[in-house]
Amino acid sequence: MKKHRLLLLGLGVVALAALAATGCFITSAQVFAHFDLPNPFTIQSTESPFERVAVDLNTVTEYTDNKDKLKGLADVAIIGKFTNVLGPAGGVEVWITAGETNYDTVEGITTNATKLWGPGSIGATGAVNDITWDESAKLFKAAGKTILINEVKGDGQFTVYIIGTAGEYHIRVDKGGIILVLDAGV
């Protein structure tokens, strides 16, 4: 019986050592963090056709707590309650640039930034779309997501622009946010 116990102990140690050799078995976790967009904000094709948000993740506690042990971005979503105040059915898109930029036209944004997300669709005047995680997750674009991941793993500073896709639009966004699931050490 003593021999069996020794064998059990030996096997357990070998198994744990093999798993620890992967370098991450025990030492990583998926941590929830979110950056709040201005609440509310409005985009209107005639007067303020886009919303520019300079994102600094260093203002997010969960990010700063894990920044030195950050290993990647497990998942991401953009959420919010989109209300079409006035206009035809259309969509909302989010574009991204690394670092802080300040484009002042929609054309400047779509020429120089990279599409990150969208379009999140919304019906005609009066329609409301409360974007869910699942709906949001499938709207990400690979190129924009790559920039986002690099920025999250880098200095945490980037700029997003939210624009409408219909020719004429007036959309209000309530409780908008960027939700991050960080792959972090523990």
Added chain:
Amino acid sequence: MRRIGISVMLVLALAAGTASAGGVGIGLFGGTSIPIVQDDNGSGTVFGVRAPVRLIPLVTVEPYFSKTAGGDKEQDFEGTPITYGGIDVTGYGVNVLLTFGGKFQLYPYAGIGTFKLKREGLDESRTGYNFGLGLGLSPLPKISFHVRGELAAAVSDETSRKWASVTAGVSYNFISFPVP
């Protein structure tokens, strides 16, 4: 190093001194799966099939296939609940069991395989590692019941997702033969 050598010799000595039945079986199992430090994934159910093959005393090799349905996870955002869809995991691989006992068995085990993780916006395959401890009871010659506790990790580069699981299952040994 010396301890490892002693352990290996003990295994060989036990194997040489043991006359037991080998065999090939098939088993079904199911249970619960609990994510470990995953803020975006909830507890779910796991079920699957195993095919234990015992060719030499003490050691059982066991190919397996499993499916885990992750549970939804809710987080609060600005007072609004956000629901993350659970991560479904399809896994296949092989376990190696060190089996002690006769009608009542105790077996530590470890395995390696491929885990496919899937939910909206996530679709990737990872290398899977698992280890655990099982208890088996064989009230009839060809039938055995099993309870297992296991830790598993789906590894990608420097990160991993981890689960603990508790399962119960039944196996039918459809081929039996003596082994030295």
